Amino acid sequence: MPTFHVPTVLLPALACVLAASVAACSPRPGASPPPSETAPVASEPARPEAPPPPELRLPETVRPTAYDVALTVVPTEDRFEGHITIALDVAASSRIVWLHALGLDVRTATIDGAPAKVHSTGSGGRIGLEPARPLSVGRATVVIDYTGAISPKNEFGVFKQKEGEHWYAFTQLEAIDARRAFPCFDEPGFKVPWKLRLKVKKDDRALSNTPPISEKIEGDYKIVQFAETKPLPAYLVAFAVGPMDVVDAGTAGKNHTPVRIVVPRGRGAEARFAKEVTGKILAQLEDYFGIPYPYEKLDCVDIPVFSGAMENPGLVTFGQSLILSVPEKETVRFRHQYIDITAHELGHQWFGDLVTTAWWDDVWLNEAFASWITNRLIETWQPERHKDTERAADTARAMRADSLVSARRIRQPIATEDDIGNAFDHITYEKGAAVIDMFENWVGRDAFRAGVTRYLTKHAHKNATAEQFLAVVFEGERAPVGAAFETFLNQPGVPLVTASLRCDAGQPPKLALAQSRYLPAGAQAPETSWQIPVCARYPGAKGVASSCTLLQKPRGELTLGEARACPAWVSANADGHGYYRVLYQGDLLAKLLAPRSGDAELTRAEKVALLSDLAALVRTSKLSYQDVLAVVPKLAGDPVKDVVEGTIELVADLRSTEMVPEALRPQYARFIRDTYGARAKKLGFVSRRGDSDDTRLLRAKLLLLVADQGEDRALQSEAKALASKWLADRKGVDPDVVETVLAISAQTGDRAWFERMRAALRATTSRFERNQILGALAHFRDPDALRAALAVNLTDDADIRDSLWTIKSAQATPATRAIAYAFMKESFEALAARMPDEAGAFGFGAAAPALAGGGFCDEAHAADLEAFFRERAARYSGGRRSLAQVVESVKGCSAFRALQAPNVGAFFQKR
Structure with missing residues (x-):
């Protein structure tokens, strides 16, 4: 899909x-x-x-x-x-x-x-x-x-x-x-x-x-x-x-399958990267599954305007921005994106195509497995990508979606055709992949891989159900694992595991465990229980050790059998493989965050998972935002990109949730400059020889944060100069930061600057450049410029399928959010008339509430969203569920702000 x-x-x-x-x-x-x-x-x-x-x-x-x-x-x-x-x-x-x-x-x-x-x-x-x-x-x-x-x-x-x-x-x-x-x-x-x-x-x-x-x-x-x-x-x-032009990409795999990249006439040179790596990805997947690619050929086809990619056997389709790039303008993000999406779609050739779900309630057998195998393939094929931390970050996104009371199950019953469209969401893709990863880690990678091959071989060119999958993969002595797996398939929600350390004399240390359903402030839902594979890492007699248990009841314990004495620290989510949040009791959290070195450090994925837990727990009464903000400087300088991005999320959320009062905005901006400014300026807007992919990706995010929310005038000025240079000749700006400098320039730009950007939009014949400009338009803070930027959606300056998503960028601040929401309400019917007809949950009607109002954080707007979109959303496939989730999210944000705003204010008052 x-x-x-x-x-x-x-x-x-x-x-x-x-x-x-x-x-x-x-x-x-x-x-x-x-x-x-x-x-x-x-x-x-x-x-x-x-x-x-x-x-x-x-x-x-x-x-x-x-x-x-x-x-x-x-x-x-x-x-x-x-x-x-x-x-x-x-x-x-x-x-x-x-x-x-x-x-x-x-x-x-x-x-x-x-x-x-x-x-x-x-x-x-x-x-x-x-x-x-x-x-x-x-x-x-x-x-x-x-x-x-x-x-x-x-x-x-x-x-x-x-x-x-x-x-x-x-x-x-x-x-x-x-x-x-x-x-x-x-x-x-x-x-x-x-x-x-x-x-x-x-x-x-x-x-x-x-x-x-x-x-x-x-x-x-x-x-x-x-x-x-x-x-x-x-x-x-x-x-x-x-x-169409056809670019020969050679042959790949055990059957020497012909691989081709199919592009619009004259665009063959832009398929350079796809030609280079597609066959390699196919060969890697064959090696994992132990089953040759099941079809006679592989054509990867560029569709100029398309919202993703599709796994049609032998004829995989891609949106143009996902598969083509002018070689000298290739970015790290483009290369990673193509590998990720191609691995996902080619993974489907086995999961989804060779073996197909019997009905749409098991679409996770297609999508979750394609997402999971993408992580597994890249982890082994390109270890420098550090896919373990990306995997942990994906799990964090799934948990955020799954924290809503209105979240669907992975295996959701299909009662209407709307339910089919709704099945293609974060829960299916990312939660499904995370749960698969957790149980693969539980039974062992080799055993799980053998089970997957058995399943694919047994049901080749047929259909299969979840029950058939679980029976084949977890057969024999591992059969009980299937029952535990089903507790995650058949009910929504995120487990919260509370962990406390017990070190009794004469006994091995133990983690006392308790489970409940994680619920943010203001949410209410029936109590739920799971069978949770809980694994912990801790200092052992021969280095760092790990121990696991299956938490089947509300309470349990995990014996840390390889510890010599009471351990100095315990990570209750070993390497971030668990689909659960952890609430550490006593001084366990402080010990985890204490500086250490060598093998005693948390793994990269554990740091990402821990930051995700902190971001979730401040949305409850169990942790103060004041305490979490005190942790941010300790991790903001971490060498791991995804760890730094986790801290950025914690800090950036303060503005989007309107947590910082106007009088304390200068202290907030100074905190960002103090915490991230030196690193952002050291990285600068120009890549250096030897920069890793992670450095190139982190550069853009740090610069945007410090220039925008950190209000760094020097970075704003430099970005404006670079944007002006790029608008004039498209040269001399590092491809990895073009979108960043355009966005920063818009944030401080006026109506005249907007007109210059719109002139460039109208003049370019490159779809790639057009989308770069569109991506910046909704970053304007000047009200007149922002209204003009949003109005581009009602003109022929750009394809609305490309431009509509810019409305979401205007959710960044309360002031711009109000302008974007007013624009959506005034222009809803005109926008709907310009959009494609509805199909599935990807249509305009289902997306509109989140696009225009998902950033609000107060009860009044929750009520207004529900009133305005109630009848409008109902016209569209997936619209009712989408609206319900947006309204719940806005109400939840309001409760979150009421809970934590005093703590945030106290933190910045001290500065």
């Missing part, structure tokens, strides 16, 4: 409609009448006595066994033509065959050669095909001729985009948009082989999941027949059409 956050021909003559192959058809220019949603043209209205359509899932009594699809796709047109043959297995006598179709104009439909009556459910996305007599048990064949839309606006179904002078058509069918491309059984459990033929303009290239096996020229067109796929659910079928 996107790892992440969007384009007509008339039917020919009757002979063409009845032809078995779309090769006999030639598109004619012109526009078809607007189709109704799955409206039958050749049949009378449904009989009153017709059975009602299924509400969510299709009946199991009729299943597809194979598809044969022929499409005519011309990206300059607004519609495509389709002809589909579906082989069926009928398990029980059936009066109607129900299948999915949405936005398709069904022209003819037959079952076993005889006309079938078409029952439409309107916008419900289902059609029923009724033969003259009920189908008997056995085999049957459905044939449908239809047309569908090639949307110029959406990023789902079949859509088109223009890049330069050329048009391209693509597909994005996960989760439930295959029904926009074909009448089909659009559920993951229906996994069968597909044959696809594409009729395209002869100068266009046609790509699909499998290699072409034949190509035939017919006048101005060509017909490309692709090899039959391995069994696939409908959502993984994909194609791309247009004058």
Whole structure:
């Protein structure tokens, strides 16, 4: 799924409609009448006595066994033509065959050669095909001729985009948009082989999941027949059409799989990095799984405007900013991002494609495992990336989302199609990956790896459920681990483990443990318990030792069996692998933070996890923000990037939560300069030879913090000069800090500076540069400039799919937040009209409350958000849940501020 956050021909003559192959058809220019949603043209209205359509899932009594699809796709047109043959297995006598179709104009439909009556459910996305007599048990064949839309606006179904002078058509069918491309059984459990033929303009290239096996020229067109796929659910079928260039990236893996990077015409040079590393990533994954890449080829396809990436087997798609970069402008962030996302999407070739979830409640079997294997691959392949700390930071993000009472479970029951869209969130991706990591650490990496290979081998080219996964991976003596795993799958929330050290005479030291559900101030939820693998590190007789236990009850203990005496320190979340927060009792926290050296230090991941715990505990009454701020200077100089970023989060949150009163802002700014200023200035805006990737990434964050919240005038002035230089000639500024200098310059800029940036936005033909400028626009603090910057979303200066997210940047301060919220309320309908149609939880309607109001920290705005978006959010898939979570978050922030503002004020008063 996107790892992440969007384009007509008339039917020919009757002979063409009845032809078995779309090769006999030639598109004619012109526009078809607007189709109704799955409206039958050749049949009378449904009989009153017709059975009602299924509400969510299709009946199991009729299943597809194979598809044969022929499409005519011309990206300059607004519609495509389709002809589909579906082989069926009928398990029980059936009066109607129900299948999915949405936005398709069904022209003819037959079952076993005889006309079938078409029952439409309107916008419900289902059609029923009724033969003259009920189908008997056995085999049957459905044939449908239809047309569908090639949307110029959406990023789902079949859509088109223009890049330069050329048009391209693509597909994005996960989760439930295959029904926009074909009448089909659009559920993951229906996994069968597909044959696809594409009729395209002869100068266009046609790509699909499998290699072409034949190509035939017919006048101005060509017909490309692709090899039959391995069994696939409908959502993984994909194609791309247009004058694309193909960059040969060699072969990879045990089967010498051909690897190619597919780009818009003329953009091949920008695929340099993707060409270099894609095959290496594929080989690493093969080595881990012990199973060769399951498909015949690997094409990685650039989609100019796309909100992420998609794991279609053999035809993986990427948003352009994720896969292309001008070589001399490549940044560390771009390279890391491409490796991470490619590892995730290629991990799906095994988890999701080779073995597919049986239903969307187990989408974690796809997404969580792809996220987890990304961490595992990079940890071993590129140890200099320090993926252990990134993994701990990802877990911290998941815990923040999971702290909401309205958070969903990893394995959430699917009651509506909205629930399917909602399933692709931090809980599925990051919490799921963190829980997998915790249990992998519990049973041991080698044992877990062997279990994963068993699972993939047993269910190859089939579907599987969570129960089947747990039974295979944790079999034999490890079978009880599956029950513990399920306590994290089937209930929401974050465990809070309270740890206190007991050192009784004549007894080995022990950690007394207690578990409860972590809840921030103001939150209420039923008590929950888990079976938690708790592991601790501490000084032992032969260096640092570790001990583990399974905390199955509200209270328990962990014997520190390798300690000679009462240990000087104990980390109750060894190497940050646990999906739980730790509340240290007594002097355990002080001992953890005491300076040490060598092996006695906390690991990098433990420091990140500890900072995450401190950030969470100040949102309760269990820890004072005053005490946490006193810790910040001790860790702000840490060599580990993710540790420093953890301290930055603790400090930066003070402004976003309005915790520092106006009278104490100078002390707050001075604290930031005193704590981070020297390091930021030493790093400067120019990279040095020998700088590590971590240094390059940290440079931008430190400079932004000190220049903005630290109000460092010298850094602001230097950034303004560099931004001016970049706007003039795009040279002479370190690529890793371009976005930083533009953002800093906007923070102190006026309306004239905005006009200069907008002029540059209008003048550039580079999508990459355009997005760099857009990223800075909402950083303006000047009210007039900020309003003008937000208004760019209502103009043609930029694609709104690129510019809309700038509204979130304006959440940084209370003043700019109010302006952004007013803009969203005034412009909601205009913005909605410019955005793609809704699909899943990635749509505008679901995101709008968080974009415009997620930064508020008071009850009044929580109420206003709920009132304004109540009806508006309900129009959109995923909107209700998104709004509920934003409102809960704002209320929680208000309770947090009431709890800790006096402590924060006291801290800065002393300064």
